[in-house]
Amino acid sequence: MDRDSKITSAFRRRFETSPSLTIVWTGVCLFLAIFIAFPLICVLLTPSASDFVQVAQSAIWKKAALNTLYECLCSTFLAVLIGYIYAYAVVRGHIPCARFFSLIPLIHLITPPFVGGLSFILLLGKNGFITSKVLGLDVSLYGFWGLLIAQTLCFFPVAYLMCSQTLSAIDGNLEQAAQSLGAGKVRTFFKLILPLSMPGITSSALFIAVSVMSDFGNPMLVAGRFRVLAVEIYTQLTGWVNGGFSAVLGLFLVIPSVILFILQNRMARRDMERTATIGGRSSEAEASNPHPATRVLLTLFCLFITACVLAQFASIIAGSFQKIWGVNTAFTWNHIKNLAKCTKEIRNSLTFALEGALLSTLIALVASYLVYRTNCPLKKTIDTLSQLPAAVPGTLFGLAFTLASTKVGYHNSAVLIVIAIAVGFMPFSYRILSSAFSQIKPSIDEGARSLGASRVKVLYAVLVPIVGNGISNSIIYDFIRGVGTMSAVIFLVSFGTPLASIKILNLAEQGFWGDAAALALLLTLITFAAVCVWKLIQYLIGRSRKD
């Protein structure tokens, strides 16, 4: 009662002027409470005290925890480095075919996760095409190095998306000013561009760190005898059906993630004041051309990364038309013909992913606005809850959803899948939008407000257009990941709602790699086409606005 009245009075003080914002605030809070907090509470209540004792006595997690930490630091560093350089090259590097290069990370995101691991084995395995056939080596990359390569390639697109967003927002005037004041190109980069892109870098680093920590797909396929926590959780959960034990291990993952959030929040606050660069609509001065040698290096770098991504893609294409992937290379149409059986799966995947992406972006937009631009109550809670799903291994979250829906007796699996996709990818939308918000000077909303605009009006009329690019990126990313997602929805698919990604996993798991590859290829192409259409519409709208 006491607490409630405190909240209410705080509420009155800050929210008095805008009832519409109160409604939005209530909606967001309800959503977060029902779909994030409640399922997680359900899963955390599963383990008994003895499970905690068992974990404390067990030697598994100590080694696994150290491995996780080590691998997480290395892959995050490399993924962000590659993602940033790639983004710099595309956005500010004036490299040829920048538009083409900007699509490559997207292709990479579209390929369903299992394809990454499997094509890694086919290309770089002990009997792999590159390692064994091209280079003639007899090496085993399984273990730390394999995992490092796989994770770096898997997550650099995330860093690319976030950093390119930040980089393109940096005002070209600043760069010109710095150079006309006598700063060299290198000096301009390190003293101006790099510090200004810090919000994107830290956001993506923390996001990737958490994703790497909770990813089990890649480690399971390529880590060999190198054990990490997320795999231990999956193993305990699906192997011996030890829900309690894995929930405890899950806690060990959630704790460092929460620490990372707190760090990120501190940094974000600081960055927000220091680096807010979009004040009004400043003239968009062209950034100056980098040195020719730099351009050549950047182009080569992009070509190399592109080659890595396309090699992976090529291995799926090869797999779709070979009798047995990598073993019997005779040409066949059979796998393509078998696709006719999967139309329902594909339709479901696309619809659910689109719905999930829209929902997730909507909630993330409103939540990040509330946290970064207003003084609403429960700000810290909204901030934490919005990012929490990234810290929870997908399988555990899926199980949490199942437990929660059984508890309330709700079994509409279509709705559950959409919400699971939305919630699972919301942290990314939230990060991308909040880092966009943190670049806008607070004086903009203050200006609009003093001219009489309401809070909600400021959001949709002033802020949304400025972060429009972020919204679009967030929808695309959520959609792509939603189509390919497995871990979060694997427990939710039901008799009427088969999904293509799960079907691919199933086919691959049963050894029908050709069919799996063909389905993955088709799914990738459809998703890619959808993204292209979206980008085209965005481009047309952008052009008509300039006219």
Next chain:
Amino acid sequence: MKRRTTEVLVILILAFSVLLVSCSKKEQAKEPQTLKIYSIIHEEETQALVDLFTKQTGIQVEFLRATTGELVNRVMAEKADPQADILLGGASSYHIQLDADGALEKYRSPAAAGIPEYAKSSDSTWTGFCVLTLGVGINEDRYKAKFANIPVPQTWEDLLNPAYKGEIVLTNPVSSSTAYLFVEGQLQNRGWDEGWKYLTSLSELVGQFPDSGSAPAKLVGTGEYTIGIAYIHSIAKYRAEGFNVSMIAPAHTVGDVDCISILKGAKNMDAAKKFVDFMLSKEAQELMSSIDFTIPVNKDAKGAEGSVAVSDLDLIDYDTDKAAQDKDSVLKKWTETVR
């Protein structure tokens, strides 16, 4: 500019709600009185069995195929309000665990009268419908290239040759019932101390401990590794699909049964019982063996060509109850000594 963004927002919200409503309607339009099966066995096999069942009885069936871990978790999570009627497939240890959790219905099929005792539970919940036995899979090409001078291993002891270091795949017994069967089998066959001596020496040669029971056959099939410890029928399946693997059934091997259970509170109880009867019938057993090379439990049914009959195997007298009791201590010791 203002109008445009308002439009975009409104369209976003509308589009979303329309899609959500339309898909939830789709979901509700479901036929009643359909038997629902959670299937762990292969998709095409399930499809063929279900088709035959529908042809024989006229009962419509829907099934959902997924891995053991997922479906067992699902059954456990949905215990209070089961979404399916039957769990088809999965080693006996999983069904024992579900039974202990109170998730299974009691049903002793009249068709189970003729099947061996080890293939049915003592409290008549689960029933085994096919026999699975452990063996060794060898990639012939890789073996010839790497170990031309060493004769192909024929016994479990032959695997201890130090030359094989890094070339053997064994699933992680903590996550896979297949590998636990192997570990516990060796312990029961050799006794605790000798068994651990064998397992420790072997584990030093193992290149990888994947988590899925189907991984060794796959990794050996594609030539990533030379030797894999897996179920014989899974190797036979890869061989039939054209992978260059051969299978060996060493002496003193172990077997388990793939089980079927009716879930407690199943909504289509009669149909579910009919399906259990059906699974034990000669036709279903032979159909299954022809697709997946498993060994039938029904003595009247013949295993398909390419499958290895139980009479050709030298099986130890595996004690499933002891295996269940020992599980915690064995896995604890495994985790401490092997990694």
